[in-house]
Amino acid sequence: SQQGEEDPQALSIQEGENATMNCSYKTSINNLQWYRQNSGRGLVHLILIRSNEREKHSGRLRVTLDTSKKSSSLLITASRAADTASYFCATDRGSYIPTFGRGTSLIVHP
């Protein structure tokens, strides 16, 4: 069953701009994670945020979590062409079966 849903499905920006993508989910969660996938390759874990956290940072990444709205956002600041990829959120409810969304495809134009 699809739990996380990313929005927008596709995002096209210029290098240097910020990119924001959102993830909404339906039921309560324990953790939410963001992954990046370059075309046809394996996913790379970016950041995990727990249900009792509201914001986390990692380099140019900022993730927020609003459990009352059942949503999360991933902000990439000062984007680079190398950030071009698909970004997925994944949620879990304490089980070992994470549920991934369909992803946001980000294109950063040089």
Next chain:
Amino acid sequence: EAQVTQNPRYLITVTGKKLTVTCSQNMNHEYMSWYRQDPGLGLRQIYYSMNVEVTDKGDVPEGYKVSRKEKRNFPLILESPSPNQTSLYFCASSPRDRVHTQYFGPGTRLTVL
């Protein structure tokens, strides 16, 4: 180098011909899992394993088998592949204390004719 490897990377086969996709990790991780990725559907978990000889079903286990005889290896077996199993498959692993921070393999693109 810490990594998850999968073999083969690409495979074209015919309906009903048994196949195995191997997965190996060199990070001494307890947790391993298999996913399939289909356009418009995201990743869906097929099976996972918490440790040697411990496996359990994910969201879409039908038509697949797994085994975990050694900690480092977690092969995915398709006893009788069908065209609806054409997909991109990923193996992943993670340590027991950070089970949700998964390291993914490069993927295996399988086509069943």
